[in-house]
Amino acid sequence: MNRTDREVGTSEITGLEALYFALIDSKVEMVTGVAGFPVTAVMEYFEKNLGSDIPTLWMTNEKVALEAALGASVSGKRSLVLTKHVGMNVLSDPLVTAVTHTIGAGVVIVAGDDPGVRASQNEQDSRWYGEVAEVAVFDPSGPDAAYGSLVRAFELSERTKTPVIVRITDRLEKATGPVTRSDDIKAETEATFDRSIWKLTMRGKHQHFHINVQPLLVDEAESSSLNRSVRSGRSSKTDKVGIISSGYPSLLVDELLSERQLEVSHLSLNVVSPLPVRKLRDFISDHEKVLVIEESEAFIESHISICENVLGKMSGHLPYGRIEKEQIGFAIENIDKDKVTEYTFIETIEERGSRSLCEDCLFLPVYRMLHDLDIFIAGDMGCSIRSAPAPLEAVDVGFALGAAISTAIGFDKKSVAVIGDFGLSHSGIIGLINAVENERDVLVLVLDNRTAAMTGGQSTPDLTDAVKALCDDVTVFEFNDPEIAGSRIKELESLVRNKLAVKGVSVIYVRAECVLYK
Structure with a gap:
């Protein structure tokens, strides 16, 4: 499906393809990324x-x-970074500093959010990083907006000498629509780093940003053609209902209004940071009631909720997280109510259904063994987090990818940190360094299948030699043969109990092939 024709506007393409064409047309020269839903695809x-x-x-x-x-x-x-939403937390350190440090050629971060939490540890909203880092954030509604947003993001990045974020979701990737490609994409002629910024103090760099750069971002938000306003066409000065939306829900709004033949004004924002304050103020003042439709958090709504006529998630008209078309219809039907209590349901694993480990996973006996240990077990993001609920109930906590070892450092007695080889290479190795350096009592189980199994089966680096260089007590335990797994688990359990009885840092590599990605 490698389309190279420039007449894309005549055919339906997906949001994913639109991002690809924008990358090509923007002459991006490097792509970096970390596997994770929904950016792996x-x-x-x-x-x-x-x-x-x-x-x-x-x-x-x-x-x-x-x-x-x-x-x-x-x-x-020009370079592009692909990360899922929780990865924004990890890259936030260089991101925030890069804004006042300044950059050279354009840098765009494509952040994949997961409304509905289909394959993540939380439902955080990447749009907030626009405020944290003071960068522009695009939240495209469909394929054409995705193309236009990514193209414009590179131009704006070079104009302001700051990174720019483009937020996407899995439904945006799959959405289809006509896309018009541009033959006139501009790049800054001096798209290299200007060392003269070092004439300024750190405070001076921040002052430079607010005096010279932030106004450019504000002007982009207010004047961008990507922010689309469709008025109802009624002759009255003040319409009863207006809708403000951003991202994929904008497509749902358009579909619903068309299906129900409703004359409702609709302001669709594809540039959400900075927010176009003047545009929002004018729209709100022209309507008796304004409904804000967005995923995952009440980002836009929280900024304008001081206006008493604004409704949305905070008023109960819409749920937090993923938005469906019927929920938009319900909100419109209840627009005359100031508060709604429709969305009070709290999802449980029993009601939703369990997302368990593979039935033939070679590590299953290990998790059952961990369940029988009367100590805290620190888990990690990845397969091990699926062993936390019943029936396995193996790991007790799992805060972030790579966090298992660091978490176990804080336990009041020697306990177990269960981490995959991907989590170890992501950031877990730093926890191991600190455990050794601070002479903590921790037993690390590295479940090593040489695969990032939860994100598509990408290969992982072998850190065995690095771990042996860090820690004197390292054991490699082969667990590949399912025929003898029953007998070997008793041997492993004995080893684990022995290591828990001695002080210091101990590491056991448990090696088995991933049955999903053989």
Whole structure:
């Protein structure tokens, strides 16, 4: 499905394809990314279709991915970073500093959010990073907006010398629609890093940003053609109902209004940071009631909720997280109510259904063994987190990818940290360094299948030699043969109990092949 024709406007393409064409047309020279839903599919599509022409680099960690992109930027090369929403937390350190440090060629971060939490540890909203880092954020509604947003993001990045975020979701990737490609995409003629910024103090850099750069971002938000307003066409000065939306829900709004033949004004925002304050103020003042429709958090709504006529998630008209068309219809039907109590349901695993480990996973006996240990078990994001609910109830806590070892450092007695090889290379190795350096009592079980199994089966680096260099007590335990797994688990349990009885840091590599990605 490698389309190279420029007449894309005549055919329906997906949001994913639109992002690909925007990357090509923007002459991006490096792509870095970390596997994770929903950006894995994007990275794989780029990798397949770009071939060797443009480096597509899978990184073990989002901070590294952004830092490599910043290095390309300084060299005058446009670069793109792919990360899922929780990866934004990891890369936020260089992101925030890059804004006042300034960059060279354009840097765009494509952040994949997961409304509905289909394959993530939380439902956080990447749009908030626009405020944290003071960067522009695009939240495209469909394929054409995705193309236009990514193209404009690179132009704006170079104009302001700051990174820019484009937020996507899995439904945006799959949405279809006509896309008009541009033959006139501009790049800054001096798209390299300007060292003169070092004449300024750190405070001076921040002052420079607010005096010279932030006004450019505000002007972009207010004047962008990507922010689309469709008025109802009624002759009255003040319409009863107006809708403000951003991202994929904008498509749902358009569909619903068309299906029900409703004359309702609709302001669709594709640039959400900075928010177009003047545009929002004018729209709100022209309507008796304004309904804000967005995923996942009440980002826009919270900024304008001081206006008493604004309704949305905070008023109970819509749920937090993923938005469906029928929920928009319900909100419109109840627009005359100031508060609604429809969405009070709290989902449980029993009601939704369990997302358990593979039935033939070779690590299943290990998790059952952990369940029988009368100690805290620190788990990690990845397969091990699926062992936390019943029936396994193996790990007790799991805060972030790579966090198991660091978490176990804080337990009041020697306990177990269960971490995968991907989590170890992502950031877990830092926890191990600190455990050794601070002489903590921790037993680390590295479940090593040489695969990032939860994100598509990407290969992982072998850190065994590095771990042995850090820690004196390292055991490698082969667990590959399912025929003898029953007898070997008793041997492993004995080893685990012995290691828990001695002080210091102990590491046991438990090696088994991933049955899903053989």
